[in-house]
Amino acid sequence: MLVTEWPKSMEAWTRTKQSLAGGVSTGLRAQARPHPIFFSGGDGARLTDLDGNSYLDYVLGWGPNILGHGHPALVTAVQEQVVKGATYGSGHEYEYLAAEAVLSAYPSFDRVIWSNSGSEAAQVALRIARGATGRQAFVKFAGHYHGWTDPVLVGYRKGRADSPHGAESLGQSENAARDVVVLEWGDLTQVESALGGLDVAAVVVEPILCNSGVIEPPAGFLEGLRRICDQTGTVLIFDEVITGFRVDFGGAVAKYGVIPDLAVLGKAIAGGLPLSAVVGKSELLDLTQRGVVHAGTYNGNPIVLSAALATLGVLGQAGTYERLDALGQRLAAGIRDQLERHGIVGAVNQVGPVVQCGLGVPAIQNFSQFMAADSATYDLLLVELLRRGVFALPGGRWYLSTEHTERDIDATVEIFGEALAAIAPIKNKGQQI
Numbered sequence: 001m002l003v004t005e006w007p008k009s010m011e012a013w014t015r016t017k018q019s020l021a022g023g024v025s026t027g028l029r030a031q032a033r034p035h036p037i038f039f040s041g042g043d044g045a046r047l048t049d050l051d052g053n054s055y056l057d058y059v060l061g062w063g064p065n066i067l068g069h070g071h072p073a074l075v076t077a078v079q080e081q082v083v084k085g086a087t088y089g090s091g092h093e094y095e096y097l098a099a100e101a102v103l104s105a106y107p108s109f110d111r112v113i114w115s116n117s118g119s120e121a122a123q124v125a126l127r128i129a130r131g132a133t134g135r136q137a138f139v140k141f142a143g144h145y146h147g148w149t150d151p152v153l154v155g156y157r158k159g160r161a162d163s164p165h166g167a168e169s170l171g172q173s174e175n176a177a178r179d180v181v182v183l184e185w186g187d188l189t190q191v192e193s194a195l196g197g198l199d200v201a202a203v204v205v206e207p208i209l210c211n212s213g214v215i216e217p218p219a220g221f222l223e224g225l226r227r228i229c230d231q232t233g234t235v236l237i238f239d240e241v242i243t244g245f246r247v248d249f250g251g252a253v254a255k256y257g258v259i260p261d262l263a264v265l266g267k268a269i270a271g272g273l274p275l276s277a278v279v280g281k282s283e284l285l286d287l288t289q290r291g292v293v294h295a296g297t298y299n300g301n302p303i304v305l306s307a308a309l310a311t312l313g314v315l316g317q318a319g320t321y322e323r324l325d326a327l328g329q330r331l332a333a334g335i336r337d338q339l340e341r342h343g344i345v346g347a348v349n350q351v352g353p354v355v356q357c358g359l360g361v362p363a364i365q366n367f368s369q370f371m372a373a374d375s376a377t378y379d380l381l382l383v384e385l386l387r388r389g390v391f392a393l394p395g396g397r398w399y400l401s402t403e404h405t406e407r408d409i410d411a412t413v414e415i416f417g418e419a420l421a422a423i424a425p426i427k428n429k430g431q432q433i
Contacts, residue, residue: 042069
């Protein structure tokens with residue numbers, strides 16, 4: 001039975017807009033089509049909305065819920081801690097237990113800094129790099145996202161039309177934007193030129209470009225970044241907010257064997273609770289005790305760190321990432337097959353349990369190709385998927401959890417084909433998809 005409307009979600013959104021800016025708690029959720037859906041709960045790989053509709057969930061909280069919803073280990077850990085207190089404003093054993101668990105996955109490092117969001121962790125990583133080098137400028141790459149703070153929200157998409165420095169937001173400091181050099185990902189020549197001619201504190205990079213296409217790094221690129229940063233005394237920062245504990249237990253560092261100076265972690269690290277971290281060597285992270293300011297009332301919250309310890313305990317079990325990768329491959333192959341069956345040009349990328357689908361382009365191998373994908377038609381597809389019980393993200397990214405099954409994937413692939421058939425008569429951008 002197809003869902004044609006979501007009256008209780010619409011009623012909730014209408015009410016929410018009267019008290020909450022835009023009716024959403026983070027701006028990206030306003031992109032949801034046909035409108036934001038309001039949920040009452042979840043179980044495993046499924047969510048239930050206020051109207052009682054059930055969905056296979058590939059949004060997973062925009063990534064954090066790698067154990068799905070209501071995982072018993074996570075629930076038990078949080079329940080046991082919450083009755084002991086929400087926060088102490090002082091030390092507790094989960095601070096070191098969770099840190100030790102993170103370092104067991106990232107054995108090249110020996111320190112952890114706790115924070116609450118990817119944006120916060122990226123900010124302190126950049127501050128540490130500047131404090132260590134005494135330099136201000138940093139390099140990032142077009143299409144890479146490192147949070148919404150002023151210094152790094154540059155070159156992520158197209159920038160504001162009225163911003164000569166590529167700033168993305170109204171109210172964003174243009175002065176902050178002048179400190180960043182935005183380069184093309186994969187081009188080591190550009191990196192060598194930038195670091196040879198400027199005093200650059202850091203190179204900040206998504207080792208896998210998950211935010212703009214789920215694209216693996218070109219051969220030798222990460223190794224080249226490591227070499228150039230070593231030669232110039234520049235701090236190499238991997239933004240592993242998405243990839244950490246998702247593509248491997250040790251993230252992209254373990255997958256590719258290239259060790260940055262700092263790695264920023266988030267999303268999957270605590271199974272859905274708000275936690276981020278920076279990992280690195282003591283000579284860098286201990287600067288937070290020698291002049292680099294890092295603060296936050298909620299840093300190292302015991303409830304959140306109990307959830308992290310439980311999450312990493314599940315993810316560290318033998319075979320977890322092999323199974324997640326197999327599920328990702330199964331979904332990617334199924335989507336490709338449906339695109340071919342329906343005669344629709346499209347690209348599908350996959351790294352572990354993260355899949356990217358783009359319509360109207362034969363491949364997504366760089367940021368320009370990602371931006372050329374037919375996002376308007378994909379929005380139509382999302383609505384048809386939602387009507388048939390599949391909840392997916394705008395922009396084409398799909399996340400999988402430990403709770404998804406092969407049966408879930410096969411059902412999703414069949415629904416994907418039905419959704420393609422439903423939008424096939426619609427012309428967009430002058431093409432018959």
